[in-house]
Amino acid sequence: MHDLKLFSGNANRVLGKSIADYLGVPLGKISLGRFPDGEISCKIDEDVRGRDVFLIQPTSPPVNESLMELLVMIDSCLRASAERITTVIPYFGYARQDRKDEGRVPITAKLVANLITRAGADRVLTMDLHAPQIQGFFDVPVDHLYAAPVLNEHFLTSGIDLDEVVIVSPDEGSIKRALGHAKRLGGKVAIIDKRRLGPDTTVQANILGGPIEGKVALMFDDMISTAGSILGAARVLHEHNVKEIHVAVTHPVLCGPAVERLREAELASLVCTDSIPLQPDHILPHFRILPVAPLLGEAIKRIHRNESVSKLFR
Incomplete structure (x- = not known):
């Protein structure tokens, strides 16, 4: 591992340090600051010539x-x-607009993929993309990890008595995710019938599948943003x-009224990973935060050694 260099930006330095500890390598020295007008300054404070x-x-x-940054x-x-630059992006933002669903709108997922590629990245390591097809937006290799094994x-x-469990998909788009968790955890699958009334408004009215009365509901999704869908479900x-009800997500974005809505939802627990740092005032008593540093660290080790990453999920 002597040729490997690991650096972390300011977005989640705790996760960067945890990955470095897992790999047994020091976190690289980097100076990130701001010029008086707000522009980002950067200096790599150690030699990276010819390094991975x-x-x-x-x-x-x-x-x-x-x-x-x-x-x-x-x-x-x-x-x-x-020698080679791999961007480790546990949470990939700008992923919601991954297609043109109406006229005169951008495809921001492709735009950001282009920016990262043109900047000089040789490879991308990410986790639970909002839409799997975003992998194809990059013109460099993408290793797409899944947090499902950690959550399961x-x-x-x-x-929890798994004989009482029903796996709930919060909408039709998450059915495949729910089926994957049901295969590992057991239990039947139910689907929330979600209708979109506007750009920021949805309504949940019915449940497809069941019966679910008296069951323990496990609901999985890739992220929680404003928590509107979770509250409705x-x-x-x-x-x-x-x-x-137990909710499990990979990325706890938690913006706007999300925390209040999660209080109102009366969940038994909300399980998430540390892909995104949570503000202390966003952490509720029933939150359970799971580390993903071992998963990311093992993927980094395999990429560095030119070994298979897909074997992590077999």
């Missing part, structure tokens, strides 16, 4: 700051003659008299 460099930076809120870091390493292991060891589940 990994840059850890989720593009989480503040998204524009995190993204620009990542681009500046890539350019710094490129101009310092790094939590429930397998949590003491929780209301429908409570109306159908489920025993308790």
